[in-house]
Amino acid sequence: MNSVNSAILDANVGWLILAIFSVIWVWLGWFWGRKARHLDDYMLAGRRVGMALGTATAMATWVTSNTTMVAPQLAFQLGIWGMLGYSLGSVGLMLFAPLARRIRQLLPFGYTSGDFIRLRYGTWTWRVFLVISLCYAIGWLISLGMAGGVLIHALTGIDYRLGMTVILTICVLYTLLGGLRAVIGTDFIQTLLIIGGVVVLAILTINKIGFDAMHESLLAERPELLNLLMPAAVMFLFNNLLFGIGEIFHSNVWWSRAFAFRKDVGFRAYLLAGIIWVPIPIVAGFIALAAPALGLNVPAADMVGPMVAAELLGFGGAVLVFIIVFSALASSLDSLLAATSDLVLQDIYRGHLNPGASDEKLRIMAKRIVIILGIITWLICLPRITTLASLLHYLGAFVASTIWPVVAGLYWRRTTATGALLAMLLGIGSGLLAYHFIGFYVAALVSAVVSMSVVLINTAMSHSWFDWEQLRQSREGSPS
Numbered sequence: 001m002n003s004v005n006s007a008i009l010d011a012n013v014g015w016l017i018l019a020i021f022s023v024i025w026v027w028l029g030w031f032w033g034r035k036a037r038h039l040d041d042y043m044l045a046g047r048r049v050g051m052a053l054g055t056a057t058a059m060a061t062w063v064t065s066n067t068t069m070v071a072p073q074l075a076f077q078l079g080i081w082g083m084l085g086y087s088l089g090s091v092g093l094m095l096f097a098p099l100a101r102r103i104r105q106l107l108p109f110g111y112t113s114g115d116f117i118r119l120r121y122g123t124w125t126w127r128v129f130l131v132i133s134l135c136y137a138i139g140w141l142i143s144l145g146m147a148g149g150v151l152i153h154a155l156t157g158i159d160y161r162l163g164m165t166v167i168l169t170i171c172v173l174y175t176l177l178g179g180l181r182a183v184i185g186t187d188f189i190q191t192l193l194i195i196g197g198v199v200v201l202a203i204l205t206i207n208k209i210g211f212d213a214m215h216e217s218l219l220a221e222r223p224e225l226l227n228l229l230m231p232a233a234v235m236f237l238f239n240n241l242l243f244g245i246g247e248i249f250h251s252n253v254w255w256s257r258a259f260a261f262r263k264d265v266g267f268r269a270y271l272l273a274g275i276i277w278v279p280i281p282i283v284a285g286f287i288a289l290a291a292p293a294l295g296l297n298v299p300a301a302d303m304v305g306p307m308v309a310a311e312l313l314g315f316g317g318a319v320l321v322f323i324i325v326f327s328a329l330a331s332s333l334d335s336l337l338a339a340t341s342d343l344v345l346q347d348i349y350r351g352h353l354n355p356g357a358s359d360e361k362l363r364i365m366a367k368r369i370v371i372i373l374g375i376i377t378w379l380i381c382l383p384r385i386t387t388l389a390s391l392l393h394y395l396g397a398f399v400a401s402t403i404w405p406v407v408a409g410l411y412w413r414r415t416t417a418t419g420a421l422l423a424m425l426l427g428i429g430s431g432l433l434a435y436h437f438i439g440f441y442v443a444a445l446v447s448a449v450v451s452m453s454v455v456l457i458n459t460a461m462s463h464s465w466f467d468w469e470q471l472r473q474s475r476e477g478s479p480s
Contacts, residue, residue, distance in 0.1 A: 014156030029174025083285020397431025419458025
């Protein structure tokens with residue numbers, strides 16, 4: 001498999017797998033969606049999600065197609081620190097565990113992360129936060145759509161645009177039918193497929209090629225990948241840690257689950273999900289290090305994972321990696337579609353355009369927004385203008401700027417709206433400058449440091465005293 005066109009799976013097999021999973025996921029979306037009779041049921045699964053489903057949906061959502069495709073890409077580009085650095089994304093899940101409990105306590109009837117920012121910091125900070133959240137959400141949706149097209153093309157030869165279109169359509173359909181209930185239910189099944197498949201891939205890879213052969217080939221052809229002091233890789237390690245924390249702390253994907261979980265579930269579910277998540281990107285990245293030993297000509301770094309798995313494991317391996325990445329892709333796409341539609345519905349439509357909308361009207365609009373998001377993502381994904389990693393890390397400057405405003409807003413009474421607003425704006429600006437003049441591997445790091453400095457100085461100098469009861473001023477989190 002030495003070129004883009006040398007797909008290991010026949011296109012007909014690829015279409016068969018897609019058809020089977022399409023029917024399963026869409027049917028499950030319809031089945032679980034029957035119980036979503038009210039707005040809370042559709043948006044937040046009735047706020048009664050238990051421990052097993054809670055852990056599964058958090059873990060599966062974070063095991064994105066980016067994890068299973070970008071981790072190999074980064075290992076291929078940055079070596080050992082590439083895959084180990086990506087695994088530090090688990091820290092964000094673990095650190096969000098106490099935040100999830102705090103969120104549920106302070107805002108028991110909230111819907112979105114925007115509800116908190118609006119009530120804690122006011123209108124202008126809320127609007128800047130919404131811009132950041134929507135930029136990130138659209139960027140993540142685009143990266144997931146691109147990953148789906150790349151995966152299908154690499155393994156089956158099916159045209160990138162066709163594969164991307166099919167996967168987006170499937171996820172839009174079952175999210176549309178079932179809301180968060182369908183998302184969480186399918187996440188549980190996808191988690192089992194992902195964990196089982198990754199374990200099998202790791203065992204087969206070690207048996208097929210072995211550590212010694214991989215090490216010798218890397219020393220001979222790509223010795224820099226074994227260098228633990230590679231400057232770019234070391235910077236990436238810290239950058240990715242902060243990027244992951246920023247992604248989770250600000251994103252409505254994770255806040256919506258904090259509101260959807262039962263009160264006693266959030267802390268334990270996020271902590272356990274983070275622990276389970278750790279080995280996934282390490283295994284995915286490890287597979288990519290076999291490329292030199294196999295003599296593969298990798299035309300694009302973000303295709304290395306599927307190419308190596310297919311070359312090593314043949315037809316069965318290609319089918320297995322197809323199922324794993326497809327499950328990872330769907331588990332993240334559906335979650336992001338649901339959470340982003342909630343944010344647009346609650347904070348833009350209800351918050352700015354139609355504050356008096358009824359629950360029935362909001363349910364109708366929620367479904368329309370899911371469709372619109374799917375169409376926007378599809379249109380932007382068509383030309384495939386960048387690689388997955390470069391797209392994601394450009395957004396690092398945005399999301400890292402929100403870490404400290406969110407944490408300080410949840411725990412410190414003296415942090416002000418002005419401090420939070422300046423922290424986000426200055427963090428983004430400095431992070432983007434670092435991205436363009438230094439490299440992608442420092443954008444989130446610089447943004448987080450600048451944002452942290454602003455928040456700490458603001459809090460130390462502030463004489464204000466926020467009343468936590470203000471977070472409960474609206475029973476449903478709607479604009480007052």
